[in-house]
Amino acid sequence: MEESPGGPSQKKVVAVVGGGLVGALNACFFAKRGFDVELFETREDIRQAKIVRGRSINLALSHRGRQALKHVGMEEKIVSQGIPMHARMIHSLNGKQSPIPYGKKGQAKRENNRLVIYLSSYPVKLMCRVNFVFLRSDGSEEQVEADLIVGCDGAFSAIRKQFLRRSRFNYSQTYIPHGYMELTMPPINGEFAMKPNYLHIWPRNTFMMIALPNLDKTFTCTLFMPFEEFEKITTGDEVIEFFQKYFPDAIPLIGVDALKRDYFRLPAQAMVSVKCSPYHIGSKCVLMGDAAHAVVPFYGQGMNAGFEDCIVFDEIMEQFNEDFSAVLPEYTRVRVPDDHAIADLAMYNYIEMRAHVNSKWFLFRKHIDNLLHFLMPKTIIPLYTMVTFTRTRYHEAVARWHWQDRVINRGLLFSATGALLGGSFLLIKNPPDINKLLVPAEKMWSRLVALRTS
Incomplete structure (x- = not known):
């Protein structure tokens, strides 16, 4: 400090x-930078709570998030409590399972469903059970002064509401027409009911189910489906009929009674995508994480994008010598296009997961992309690899993906056209002898007539 x-x-x-x-x-x-940090939270301190209330959700930790955790010495602590995922496992209607690897051998995401906060490693003052105006337990207001307010309070951020009062603040909120419902697949004889190192997907075009492993040997199964489809199912027998039609292999693994019970335990939950800009007000306030860019969960980047916010802000702090008046505008300039890009990619990936993975063309293109990446690792990089296993800026990854897609598709078109023209040229240059072709045909016809008359 100066x-x-x-x-x-x-x-x-x-x-x-x-x-x-x-x-x-x-x-x-x-x-870590030496600031006095006060952390405000409306819930109780989960490190001391006997029962932690709230929804359980599986989180995929990939390269971006790991780099942020590594910067503050937490990577191994968090990674050790996760399960590596090497590929998608596609479940077809007939029960066949087909793996689709995420990237090159050795690349994997880590799934973690625990909210682990290692604040004890740093001098952070944690104040729980306070709301935005910081009421004390006796009902009186507490005045808090700070040089910088950082809004990390989620998709329905109270800090962001203050931004909405200002002019030239852009904001959009979109609920997708699909909801989600979580079910539990218990262990079988104390072991995982399915192979644990995969993201299991049951793609059914307009909807899908996924399953992610937990440390207690269970799987969290999440059914994503249009709300009107959820609402059509009103009885336990209809639940079983629906699963027998679309997810028959999952019924014995989850259990008939559990399905009938858990389907109606909670209604389907909504998913929202939030975009806004700018992320800052002057040199005094900034938004990060879901408060700035809530995304739907289909690319597994919500947490990773939020963690990357932290390291990007820290890098800009280093660049501008912790001068908030320069740091905050630069953070907005750098981060907004990336966060908007991952929000769009998350929407796209839902279509890919529920429908495209069933397409032979999609699987063919995956093989082509991976082959070209193997032959030209610095020229052709699959989109999923750029997003999940590198820190390539999200919007740059999207631009490169579109460029690669055009180049590869044109290459395939030219190859197919060349093969067709080449075959036609050979046929013209060396036409087949029609008489030789007719002789076997006449013999075959004679045999058919003989068989029919015998």
Whole structure:
């Protein structure tokens, strides 16, 4: 920190609002830099709670998130509590299972369904059970002063609501017409009911089910489907009839009674995509994580994008010597196009997961892309590899993907055209002898007549 003429300057105070994944990690980034960090959370401290309430959701940790965790010394702590996933496992209607690898050998995502906060490693003051105006337990208001407020309070951010009061703040919120419902697949004889190192997918064109492994040997199965389809099923027998039609191999693994019971335990939940800009107000407030860019879960990048927000902000802090007046506008300039790109990709990937993986053309193109990547690893890089296993900026990955797609499709078209023209030229140059072809045909016809009359 800079020193004033009268001695060392007072540490800047950073107030992080939201103690979830991104808020907790952000607090560690700021504390590592020597700021006084106060973390505000409406829920109780889950490190001390006997029962942690809320929905369980599986999270895929990939390269971007791991790099952010590594920066604050937490990578191995978190990774050790996850399960590596090497490929998608596609379940067809007849029960056949076909793997589709994520990337090159050795590349894998790690699934983790625990909210683990290692704040004890850093001097962070955690204040739980407070709302946005920071009410004390006796009902009086507490005045909090900070040099920077960081909004990490989720898709329905209270901090972002203050941005909406300002002019020239762009904001869009989109609910997709599909909801999701979680079911549990228990262990069989103390072991996983299916192969654990895969993202299991049952693609059914307009809807799908996925299953992710947990450390307790269960699978969390998530059914994604249009709300009107959920609402058509009103009885336990209709649940079983629906699963027998679309997911027959899952029934004995989940259990008939469990399906009838758990399907009606909670209604299908909605999924929202949020885009906004700018991410900052002056030099005093900035949005990160879902508060800035909530995305639907189909690319497994929601948490990773939020974690990458932290490391991108830290890199810009380093670039501009912690001058918030320069850091915040630059963060908005750099990050907005990337976060909007991953929001769009997440929407696209739902279509790919529920429908395209059944397409022979899609599988053929996957093989072509992987082959070209193997032959030209620096020239052709599959989109999934760029997004999941590198820190290529999201919007640059999308632009490169479109370019590669055009080049490969044109190459395939030229190859097919060349093969057709080449075959036609050979036929013209060396026409077949019609008489030789007619003789075997006449013999075959004679045999058929003889068989019919015998």
